Amino acid sequence: MLRLEKTKENQSDILSLFGEVDASNSVILDEAIQELVASGTKSLVIDGKNLEYISSAGLGVFMSYLEDFQDQEISMKICELTPRVFEVFRILGLDQLIPIYPDRAAAFAE
Amino acid sequence: MKYRLNISCQTSALSELRAFLQQSLGGATLDEIEKHQVTLAVEEVCANLIIHSHRCNPQDVIHLEIIDSDEKLIFEITDQGEAFNILDYEVPDLKKVMVEKRKGGLGIILVKKIMDEIEFESKNGVNTCRLIKWFRS
Numbered sequence: 001m002l003r004l005e006k007t008k009e010n011q012s013d014i015l016s017l018f019g020e021v022d023a024s025n026s027v028i029l030d031e032a033i034q035e036l037v038a039s040g041t042k043s044l045v046i047d048g049k050n051l052e053y054i055s056s057a058g059l060g061v062f063m064s065y066l067e068d069f070q071d072q073e074i075s076m077k078i079c080e081l082t083p084r085v086f087e088v089f090r091i092l093g094l095d096q097l098i099p100i101y102p103d104r105a106a107a108f109a110e
Numbered sequence: 111m112k113y114r115l116n117i118s119c120q121t122s123a124l125s126e127l128r129a130f131l132q133q134s135l136g137g138a139t140l141d142e143i144e145k146h147q148v149t150l151a152v153e154e155v156c157a158n159l160i161i162h163s164h165r166c167n168p169q170d171v172i173h174l175e176i177i178d179s180d181e182k183l184i185f186e187i188t189d190q191g192e193a194f195n196i197l198d199y200e201v202p203d204l205k206k207v208m209v210e211k212r213k214g215g216l217g218i219i220l221v222k223k224i225m226d227e228i229e230f231e232s233k234n235g236v237n238t239c240r241l242i243k244w245f246r247s
Contacts, residue, residue, distance in 0.1 A: 001125070020128070024121035040177045053128070053146075055153055056217035063216065066208050084146040091147070091223050093204050094218060
């Protein structure tokens with residue numbers, strides 16, 4: 001099960017993820033990011049505090065935006081991943097491509 | 111100890127697979143992060159088969175058997191779909207995946223990085239992918 005919540009804080013769009021992202025529901029994550037881009041976001045913070053699990057289907061969604069975001073000068077940061085979820089980003093090397101912060105305050109600070 | 115599960119070829123079955131793995135790995139000599147990773151690797155192989163080899167046909171079934179010994183865990187995944195030999199699949203470069211905006215390929219990288227050994231055989235229309243994780247002494 002995956003639930004998403006969109007809020008605004010500190011001039012950023014916050015997309016909070018609750019539950020699990022896999023091949024059955026990664027399209028929901030993709031659509032939510034597409035909507036934020038369409039609404040003109042320039043700063044997107046993904047809050048992973050309540051993200052329990054993410055498979056390559058979900059990681060691929062983040063990957064697919066990286067180049068476009070660079071071109072469009074949209075900043076995407078991820079914060080507060082649990083250690084086990086962070087480890088998946090690290091194994092893949094995604095922590096080198098997407099800035100990951102321990103909490104929202106740290107994400108806003110940079 | 112052996113555990114068995116039949117998985118219907120639809121992506122909605124993946125959460126059931128994770129619950130089964132979590133339960134079966136309860137007594138294994140792995141820490142929580144390793145159990146999470148092993149679960150992910152098995153799911154990646156199954157998701158690949160469900161989507162690419164079986165085109166999400168819920169009538170098709172994948173069989174998973176977990177063999178838990180003192181020194182290692184063996185995950186044997188068998189199916190009768192189009193053979194997909196993970197060993198033949200070249201691990202894509204992460205930057206290439208990014209530039210090409212491919213959403214696939216990442217799962218293979220994860221499986222190869224997480225598991226210690228991967229075996230594949232296809233005989234009489236039955237494909238077997240064996241994922242092995244050794245316990246660290």
